Amino acid sequence: METKDVVTALAALAQDSRLAIFRALVQAGPAGLAAGKIGELTGIAPSSLSFHLKELSHAGMVGSQQAGRFVIYTANFTTMNALLGFLTENCCGGNPCSPVCTPACVTEKEAT
Amino acid sequence: METKDVVTALAALAQDSRLAIFRALVQAGPAGLAAGKIGELTGIAPSSLSFHLKELSHAGMVGSQQAGRFVIYTANFTTMNALLGFLTENCCGGNPCSPVCTPACVTEKEAT
DNA sequence: TCCATATTTCAATGATATTTGAAATATGGA
DNA sequence: TCCATATTTCAAATATCATTGAAATATGGA
Numbered sequence: 001m002e003t004k005d006v007v008t009a010l011a012a013l014a015q016d017s018r019l020a021i022f023r024a025l026v027q028a029g030p031a032g033l034a035a036g037k038i039g040e041l042t043g044i045a046p047s048s049l050s051f052h053l054k055e056l057s058h059a060g061m062v063g064s065q066q067a068g069r070f071v072i073y074t075a076n077f078t079t080m081n082a083l084l085g086f087l088t089e090n091c092c093g094g095n096p097c098s099p100v101c102t103p104a105c106v107t108e109k110e111a112t
Numbered sequence: 113m114e115t116k117d118v119v120t121a122l123a124a125l126a127q128d129s130r131l132a133i134f135r136a137l138v139q140a141g142p143a144g145l146a147a148g149k150i151g152e153l154t155g156i157a158p159s160s161l162s163f164h165l166k167e168l169s170h171a172g173m174v175g176s177q178q179a180g181r182f183v184i185y186t187a188n189f190t191t192m193n194a195l196l197g198f199l200t201e202n203c204c205g206g207n208p209c210s211p212v213c214t215p216a217c218v219t220e221k222e223a224t
Numbered sequence: 225t226c227c228a229t230a231t232t233t234c235a236a237t238g239a240t241a242t243t244t245g246a247a248a249t250a251t252g253g254a
Numbered sequence: 255t256c257c258a259t260a261t262t263t264c265a266a267a268t269a270t271c272a273t274t275g276a277a278a279t280a281t282g283g284a
Binding site: 035046047050 | 229230231232233234
């Protein structure tokens with residue numbers, strides 16, 4: 001994951017409405033939620049919601065698929081994991097440094 | 113960690129200069145880096161650097177301590193871990209959903 | 225085909241963030 | 255004390271983002 005993409009992903013989440021949307025989708029799991037349902041849950045107006053969903057989509061944080069008249073959005077867990085990994089990459093110069101900066105176990109996963 | 117604080121933390125990282133600063137500090141580890149050294153590593157002008165360090169500091173992503181004429185900044189790993197945990201909180205409604213949305217092992221840590 | 229529903233697009237407005245350079249502050253050493 | 259270094263503050267200019275309402279598009283069903 002490149003720095004540019006990380007900034008984009010972080011910026012996508014760094015906003016009240018979008019963080020609320022994303023969390024709703026994370027909690028909904030792989031089944032996702034229709035756009036209208038997200039609006040209902042978060043109280044965000046349709047046009048504003050659409051704007052934010054596009055932001056999240058461009059950032060790769062969510063995906064979508066048409067289902068009849070509905071558009072189902074889902075959280076992109078792959079991107080999220082890549083994001084988490086990036087933030088802890090090369091922690092302490094790659095030297096063992098627990099417990100002070102060991103982030104749970106993300107360091108054990110690969111850090112691309 | 114409250115939503116408001118999460119947005120602040122994410123916003124702090126969602127910017128080229130600040131992400132570069134934060135990563136330099138993560139890689140430097142607990143020893144941290146003097147402000148001037150950060151400027152040297154990142155190529156950010158002093159006044160701009162100071163602005164961004166304050167943003168990161170307000171967001172709780174970094175801490176600082178005076179050391180003679182220098183101010184040593186360090187990454188706040190505790191905040192970072194809380195941030196990572198928040199993003200995956202209540203994943204899939206708390207139901208088992210691996211591997212699709214299991215984020216490494218953050219779920220195993222507590223998720224406050 | 226026509227209608228109601230679901231979602232997106234567009235343009236305009238107001239609010240925030242980023243960068244810069246100059247000046248201010250603070251520290252340690254001669 | 256005086257000077258050089260290290261860092262922060264301030265104000266101004268530019269750029270970017272978020273929200274709104276109205277209008278456009280698309281889908282399924284009567």
